[in-house]
Amino acid sequence: AQSVTQPDIHITVSEGASLELRCNYSYGATPYLFWYVQSPGQGLQLLLKYFSGDTLVQGIKGFEAEFKRSQSSFNLRKPSVHWSDAAEYFCAVGAYIGGTSYGKLTFGQGTILTVHP
Amino acid sequence: NAGVTQTPKFQVLKTGQSMTLQCAQDMNHEYMSWYRQDPGMGLRLIHYSVGAGITDQGEVPNGYNVSRSTTEDFPLRLLSAAPSQTSVYFCAVTGWETQYFGPGTRLLVL
Numbered sequence: 001a002q003s004v005t006q007p008d009i010h011i012t013v014s015e016g017a018s019l020e021l022r023c024n025y026s027y028g029a030t031p032y033l034f035w036y037v038q039s040p041g042q043g044l045q046l047l048l049k050y051f052s053g054d055t056l057v058q059g060i061k062g063f064e065a066e067f068k069r070s071q072s073s074f075n076l077r078k079p080s081v082h083w084s085d086a087a088e089y090f091c092a093v094g095a096y097i098g099g100t101s102y103g104k105l106t107f108g109q110g111t112i113l114t115v116h117p
Numbered sequence: 118n119a120g121v122t123q124t125p126k127f128q129v130l131k132t133g134q135s136m137t138l139q140c141a142q143d144m145n146h147e148y149m150s151w152y153r154q155d156p157g158m159g160l161r162l163i164h165y166s167v168g169a170g171i172t173d174q175g176e177v178p179n180g181y182n183v184s185r186s187t188t189e190d191f192p193l194r195l196l197s198a199a200p201s202q203t204s205v206y207f208c209a210v211t212g213w214e215t216q217y218f219g220p221g222t223r224l225l226v227l
Binding site: 034044046049051090094097105106107109 | 148150152157158159160161162165167175176207209211214215216218219220221
């Protein structure tokens with residue numbers, strides 16, 4: 001069975017500082033990995049995804065993530081955090097369900113990011 | 118183009134009542150799914166469907182019922198609501214290499 005662990009429940013950074021959110025996954029085959037962001041009371045927005053190819057993937061809002069198969073990790077990074085980045089971040093692994101579809105997402109517990117001015 | 122819509126946005130139920138959470142899409146994708154979100158637990162898959170007439174259970178299916186008669190709609194039914202079903206429910210549609218999430222339904226069971 002697939003699983004995702006986000007070790008950090010809550011992270012606080014100062015505006016302008018760099019950020020790294022950790023994600024470890026367990027999956028029996030090639031993983032399909034995602035990072036989502038959720039602002040309070042809102043839905044989920046996809047930041048980036050990894051399916052294959054280059055292990056460093058770029059996403060929206062200046063985020064990037066690096067897939068490391070040997071460490072079963074897919075950590076999210078941003079070089080300089082803005083106050084608007086304060087939100088909850090979810091890592092997820094998806095199962096291939098045929099065709100071009102990747103469903104049955106398993107999510108981590110989430111990491112709440114607080115940004116100090 | 119509405120994408121994924123969910124109704125209602127918010128609902129209060131009493132224990133034992135039944136209700137249906139609606140989910141509709143206008144993207145003509147086959148795969149749809151329901152998740153629930155609880156604090157500290159991320160999102161968990163309840164049920165999913167790979168097309169009209171085909172549904173299957175996810176991680177936490179107990180207490181929920183689904184059917185899929187059309188490509189567009191995938192309703193989630195609570196036959197007898199329990200306080201443990203207090204949660205935020207998200208419908209998702211899988212398209213080309215991504216999932217589109219609806220805005221969510223916040224359910225409170227008293």
